[in-house]
Amino acid sequence: MKIFNTKAELEQHLSVLKHKGLRIGFVPTMGALHQGHLSLINLAKQQTDVVVCSIFVNPTQFNDPKDLELYPKPIASDIEKLESVDCDVLFNPVTSEMYSENEQWALDLDGLDLLLEGEQRPGHYQGVTQIVKKLFDCVQPQKAFFGQKDYQQFLVIEKMVKKLAMKVELVMCPIVREADGLAMSSRNIRLSAEERKNALAIYQTLCWMKDQFGHCDLHELKALGREKLGKSPGIVLEYLEICDGDSLIEATDQNPQKLVILVAAKLGKTRLIDNILLK
Ligand code: AMP
Numbered sequence: 001m002k003i004f005n006t007k008a009e010l011e012q013h014l015s016v017l018k019h020k021g022l023r024i025g026f027v028p029t030m031g032a033l034h035q036g037h038l039s040l041i042n043l044a045k046q047q048t049d050v051v052v053c054s055i056f057v058n059p060t061q062f063n064d065p066k067d068l069e070l071y072p073k074p075i076a077s078d079i080e081k082l083e084s085v086d087c088d089v090l091f092n093p094v095t096s097e098m099y100s101e102n103e104q105w106a107l108d109l110d111g112l113d114l115l116l117e118g119e120q121r122p123g124h125y126q127g128v129t130q131i132v133k134k135l136f137d138c139v140q141p142q143k144a145f146f147g148q149k150d151y152q153q154f155l156v157i158e159k160m161v162k163k164l165a166m167k168v169e170l171v172m173c174p175i176v177r178e179a180d181g182l183a184m185s186s187r188n189i190r191l192s193a194e195e196r197k198n199a200l201a202i203y204q205t206l207c208w209m210k211d212q213f214g215h216c217d218l219h220e221l222k223a224l225g226r227e228k229l230g231k232s233p234g235i236v237l238e239y240l241e242i243c244d245g246d247s248l249i250e251a252t253d254q255n256p257q258k259l260v261i262l263v264a265a266k267l268g269k270t271r272l273i274d275n276i277l278l279k
Contacts, residue, residue, distance in 0.1 A: 022049040026141035031055040032072040032186035036176040054091040061127030195267040198234035206276040238264040
């Protein structure tokens with residue numbers, strides 16, 4: 001695997017491959033890699049010729065400085081994991097390579113960045129779109145792979161790609177879970193044994209709600225889900241919403257083509273998100 005720390009070196013390397021007609025697949029990450037990330041690399045390997053993974057803990061998407069400080073950065077084991085799945089290129093820049101000092105700009109994302117996660121984490125999606133735009137500009141991939149785990153993030157990036165008419169196809173990849181159902185996340189290692197056990201209620205509630213879907217109206221279903229998860233030991237529920245899967249507007253009936261339940265909850269100091277498609 002080739003490893004680059006500067007945009008110039010990365011672009012130089014990729015331009016040779018692009019001249020040969022090879023299709024570039026791109027998987028942006030913040031590192032502390034797990035099977036969820038590696039599933040994205042595997043899918044990218046199947047669908048493109050050269051796979052670029054980036055590891056960059058993007059400061060502008062952290063609204064909580066403590067969260068940024070605590071974010072794990074195990075680069076040596078990340079490199080081993082990427083090599084184990086035959087990733088072709090790792091781009092691992094420092095912050096000054098990606099941002100100039102006091103850089104500030106924002107995109108109009110039609111308010112999609114202000115709902116749900118955006119409401120709880122002001123500025124988060126402006127930070128996400130800033131870095132993904134910069135990364136897309138230098139990698140210029142044919143396809144970019146993102147996890148359903150960050151459902152709203154996918155829609156926000158899709159909005160940016162449409163608005164800026166960027167030439168990249170986005171692929172949403174399924175959520176990879178631990179054997180007991182907990183969605184894999186780089187933040188899971190911060191959970192104590194008890195918090196880890198309590199966290200299972202998140203996916204159990206989502207599955208229970210999916211089972212109940214169709215047996216009661218959405219308003220009732222949401223209230224029951226909130227009550228169930230809100231009462232689970234060790235869980236502080238931030239939000240649980242049933243939304244139109246395209247607009248993320250609260251769904252009041254079963255008419256939208258796609259329906260998704262989105263949830264965020266805190267276990268001690270660790271904040272987890274998860275979601276499930278109802279249809
Ligand atoms: P992150 O490093 O958290 O920024 O995530 C990088 C990419 O991996 C994003 O597209 C995430 O949605 C995706 N991802 C994270 N966790 C999972 C998971 N459990 N299953 C599938 N994709 C995931």
